[in-house]
Amino acid sequence: MKKMMVTKRSPNFREAVSIQTVPVPTPSDRELLIRNRYVGINASDINYSAGRYDPSVTPPFPVGFEGVGDVVALGLSASSQFAVGDTVAYFNDGAFAEYTLVSAKKVIPLKEPQPEALAVLVSGATASIALQRLGEMKKGETVLVTAAAGGTGHFAVQFAKMAGCHVVGTCSSREKVDFLKSIGCDRPINYKEEDLAATLRKEYPNGVDVVYESVGGAVFDLAINNLAQHGRLLVIGFISGYQSESGLQPVRGATLPVKLLQKSASIRGFFLPHFLSEYSECVQKTMEMQMQGKLLCAIDDGQMDEEGRFVGLESVYRAIDYMYAGKNQGKVVVEV
Ligand SMILES: NC(=O)c1ccc[n+]([C@@H]2O[C@H](COP(=O)([O-])OP(=O)(O)OC[C@H]3O[C@@H](n4cnc5c(N)ncnc54)[C@H](OP(=O)(O)O)[C@@H]3O)[C@@H](O)[C@H]2O)c1
Numbered sequence: 001m002k003k004m005m006v007t008k009r010s011p012n013f014r015e016a017v018s019i020q021t022v023p024v025p026t027p028s029d030r031e032l033l034i035r036n037r038y039v040g041i042n043a044s045d046i047n048y049s050a051g052r053y054d055p056s057v058t059p060p061f062p063v064g065f066e067g068v069g070d071v072v073a074l075g076l077s078a079s080s081q082f083a084v085g086d087t088v089a090y091f092n093d094g095a096f097a098e099y100t101l102v103s104a105k106k107v108i109p110l111k112e113p114q115p116e117a118l119a120v121l122v123s124g125a126t127a128s129i130a131l132q133r134l135g136e137m138k139k140g141e142t143v144l145v146t147a148a149a150g151g152t153g154h155f156a157v158q159f160a161k162m163a164g165c166h167v168v169g170t171c172s173s174r175e176k177v178d179f180l181k182s183i184g185c186d187r188p189i190n191y192k193e194e195d196l197a198a199t200l201r202k203e204y205p206n207g208v209d210v211v212y213e214s215v216g217g218a219v220f221d222l223a224i225n226n227l228a229q230h231g232r233l234l235v236i237g238f239i240s241g242y243q244s245e246s247g248l249q250p251v252r253g254a255t256l257p258v259k260l261l262q263k264s265a266s267i268r269g270f271f272l273p274h275f276l277s278e279y280s281e282c283v284q285k286t287m288e289m290q291m292q293g294k295l296l297c298a299i300d301d302g303q304m305d306e307e308g309r310f311v312g313l314e315s316v317y318r319a320i321d322y323m324y325a326g327k328n329q330g331k332v333v334v335e336v
Pocket of ligand 1: 041042043044122123126147148149150151152153170171172173176214215235236237238239240241270271272273323324325326327328330331332
């Protein structure tokens with residue numbers, strides 16, 4: 001089978017990762033062998049290939065966070081819950097492969113092998129848990145979502161709307177503005193055409209109550225400057241730095257204490273693996289909302305890309321470039 005492996009740590013995914021041919025593995029007692037149909041692309045795939053998740057791990061190591069596929073073999077204990085032919089979704093390392101071994105307790109049964117499930121596993125769960133647990137959103141508050149048209153951003157927009165908030169979302173194109181309007185974003189801001197800082201100052205003079213912030217650097221700084229009294233800024237990520245050697249763009253740290261104190265505001269970090277106790281329930285609920293038509297799980301399979309849909313493991317490289325070029329709307333998915 002084909003499997004993507006990090007052979008050299010680097011945030012440049014093409015340099016870090018190669019496709020290897022290896023034997024199909026055998027599941028142990030509690031494991032399932034899953035033939036991947038779809039795998040999800042995450043901004044952090046390049047943090048992972050750079051070894052930033054666990055600097056002690058040395059290459060070669062597998063990559064890819066999430067997949068949807070069919071059970072093709074399983075261990076004896078796992079067979080009390082699953083059978084060959086079942087369709088499942090999972091959040092586990094090593095998804096960028098034709099087959100992946102996953103512990104039975106980490107997989108979620110699905111009725112259909114639908115790529116929409118992939119959008120929920122990391123992107124949807126992050127938006128749901130972060131906004132609920134750390135956002136403390138109240139009806140009538142203003143929520144700013146950065147990278148709002150992306151995988152996790154488009155969920156954050158919808159969850160904030162469901163909580164009765166006024167939602168502002170940043171994005172980089174007119175098509176994304178239309179997409180954001182279609183999912184209920186009250187004020188999409190295309191930062192390529194409008195000055196983000198000036199627009200926020202002018203239209204939200206009292207500041208925003210919650211920021212779902214995933215860009216970092218200068219965007220983080222201006223979000224801090226535009227927090228309302230008692231505002232909460234959720235650090236979801238800092239994608240603007242991921243392609244650099246350090247992984248970070250500088251922020252104005254020296255003035256942070258005074259800015260937070262003056263507004264009784266706070267900054268709250270969020271990392272999905274720290275919230276696994278509520279993960280399964282959140283994923284089940286979010287998938288139900290999607291099936292009932294209450295939530296849009298937007299999938300971007302590259303069909304608007306000039307080279308066409310992302311099909312085959314080798315198109316993971318292209319899908320990551322596409323995301324970092326800011327072209328995606330919704331969750332980027334590759335059909336294996
Ligand atoms: N903390 C957690 O547990 C967790 C979990 C999932 C995701 N995240 C974070 O959420 C963020 C979004 O991740 P995602 O996987 O859902 O990706 P995504 O939002 O689907 O795609 C990334 C988007 O970010 C913007 N972007 C891309 N490169 C950029 C750059 N160099 N500078 C500024 N903006 C850039 C682009 O949107 P525009 O062109 O429209 O700006 C792009 O479409 C990342 O920071 C990621 O690390 C965190």
